[in-house]
Structures are given as C-alpha cells and as structure tokens.
Amino acid sequence: MTISCPQCGAPVEARTETRFLHCPFCTSSFVAEAGVGIAEYHLAHGRDDRLAWSALVSTLEVEGADSSVEQESCDYLVAPFWLSRPDGGRRLVPARRHPWLGESSLVLPGGDLLFVPEGSDFTPPDITAAEALGEGAGKESGSLSLVHLPLYLLSFRAGGSQCRAVVSATDRRVYLLDSPPRRAVTLPFRHVALISxxxxxxxIVGLSMRNHLHRAVAFAVIFGVSYLSLFAFLRREG
Structure with a gap:
C-alpha cells in the first residue's frame, strides 16, 4: 500500500494499515491511519521531578487548597494524543488508554512541535483516530496529527486526602484530578475581639453624630488611631 507523506506529499510504501513511518525524501515521521498519512510530533523535554512537585504546590496555594503535600509517587510518561483542528480550533484527545489521561482535559502546551526522529521508541497509540474523534477525523489534509506529550503523573496526600494530578512537563500546567481540601483559615480570639x-x-459614633462633617472627622480620627494601634499590636504578635 502506498501512502502520501503528509509533509512533502511523496509516496511511501506501507505494509500495514496502522504503523509508524518515515519519509525517505523529507525525513519527517508520520503514522498511517486507515490509509492516510498523519504527521507525528513530539515536544523536547528533560525529566525533573522537583519542578513537577513545585508546580503542584504553587497551584494548590493559588487555589486556596491545603499545600502541605505528602509525596507518594511521580511517574513520567510521554503519552500520544490525537490533535485535530476542527473549524480553526484545536482538540486534543488521548490516543492511549490510561485512566488518568481520560479524566484530565489537557490542552496543547506552547513550544515547538518537532518531528519524531527515526528509531525513537515513543509509545504507539492503541486508540484509533476514528475511535477517539469520530469517523470524519483526518479526512481533510493537515487537519489531524499525532503529538507525544511529556507528562508527570503525581500521586500525593494533602490535608489527609488521597489526590492525583497530571502536570505538563513542557509548561508545568497542573491538572488536578482530585480536589484537595481547602486550607482552613482561623483568626485568634484577640483579633476577632479587636475587629468587633x-x-x-x-x-456608635455614626449613630450619635448628626452632623456629616463632624461624623467624617470622627471616622478619620478613629481610623488613624485604630490603624496605628492595630498595626503595632499585630507586629508585636508576629
């Protein structure tokens, strides 16, 4: 069976319906899906588990969740995804069966998409484009490609709860699969009493003073004195 290279259009001989191929003319790599050539890309990245955990803690702090993370496991996975471009948009769907990938709504991270080099050992897809995106996927030239995304799969405990998260290794975007408990915020009794x-x-001042000017002056004086007093008190407490 002869398949046209999705990059340069040169004919490439393929022995099976679905396999990884490399064009001998432009050296680009692609996948044959139902007799159609589909470009295959990856994003360059080196593994660093510390950055993944740091991104997770930062995200938990921003979202007001308990950021006291007890690390359990960190798996590094370069997973294949089908990338379609319907009506000028982008749709990223897992091309490999994995429970975590099915639960997260990943978006394509920024960075250069590089052709997969010959002899690479990236995990091949086990979900066809038609199964993932529908029968019409890839009918238009250049509308479908296969992208290998480097991901961290983190398992951790936060606030006594078992949680999971997927972190994009390219831009360190965090996708929480389980919502950690919110961080409890408590005020000391002294602070509550002062504010009250x-x-x-x-x-009392507002109700006792009828003149608006006198009331405004009184509020200004109370605010100035109270601000300095509270600032000194909190500084001493800290």
Missing part, C-alpha cells in the same frame, strides 16, 4: 470592638465603635 472597632466595628462597634464606628456604629
């Missing part, structure tokens, strides 16, 4: 007394004083 300050609010009560403002209410």
């Amino acid at each position: 007394a300050y609010a009560l004083l403002l209410v």
Whole structure:
C-alpha cells in the first residue's frame, strides 16, 4: 500500500494499515491511519521531578487548597494524543488508554512541535483516530496529527486526602484530578475581639453624630488611631 507523506506529499510504501513511518525524501515521521498519512510530533523535554512537585504546590496555594503535600509517587510518561483542528480550533484527545489521561482535559502546551526522529521508541497509540474523534477525523489534509506529550503523573496526600494530578512537563500546567481540601483559615480570639470592638465603635459614633462633617472627622480620627494601634499590636504578635 502506498501512502502520501503528509509533509512533502511523496509516496511511501506501507505494509500495514496502522504503523509508524518515515519519509525517505523529507525525513519527517508520520503514522498511517486507515490509509492516510498523519504527521507525528513530539515536544523536547528533560525529566525533573522537583519542578513537577513545585508546580503542584504553587497551584494548590493559588487555589486556596491545603499545600502541605505528602509525596507518594511521580511517574513520567510521554503519552500520544490525537490533535485535530476542527473549524480553526484545536482538540486534543488521548490516543492511549490510561485512566488518568481520560479524566484530565489537557490542552496543547506552547513550544515547538518537532518531528519524531527515526528509531525513537515513543509509545504507539492503541486508540484509533476514528475511535477517539469520530469517523470524519483526518479526512481533510493537515487537519489531524499525532503529538507525544511529556507528562508527570503525581500521586500525593494533602490535608489527609488521597489526590492525583497530571502536570505538563513542557509548561508545568497542573491538572488536578482530585480536589484537595481547602486550607482552613482561623483568626485568634484577640483579633476577632479587636475587629468587633472597632466595628462597634464606628456604629456608635455614626449613630450619635448628626452632623456629616463632624461624623467624617470622627471616622478619620478613629481610623488613624485604630490603624496605628492595630498595626503595632499585630507586629508585636508576629
């Protein structure tokens, strides 16, 4: 069977319906899917587990979740995804069966898409494009490609709960598969008492003074004195 290279259009002989191929003319790599050549790419990246855990902690802090992470496991996976471009948009769908990939809605990270070099050992897809995207996938030239994305699969405990997260190794974007508990925020009794007394004083002054100018001056004085007092108190407490 002869398949046209999706990059240069040169004819390439293929022995099976679905396999990894390399064009002898432009040296690009691609996949044959149902007799159609589909370009195959990857994103260059070196593994660094510390960056993955750091990205996770930063995301938990931003979202107000408990960031006291107890690390359990970190798996590094370069997973294949079908990338389609319907109506000018982008749709990324897992091309390999993995429970974590099916639960996360990954987006294509920034970076240069590089052709997979000859002799590479990237994990091949076990989900066809038609199964993942529908029968019409890849009918238009250049509308479908296969992209290998480097990912970290993190298993951890936060706030006593078992959690999982997928981290993109290219841009360190974090996809939480389980929501960690929110970080509990508690105020000391002294602080609550001070704030309550300050609010009560403002209410009393506001009700007792009829003149708007006098009321504004009183509020300004109370605010200035209270601000300096509270600042000194909190600084001493810290």
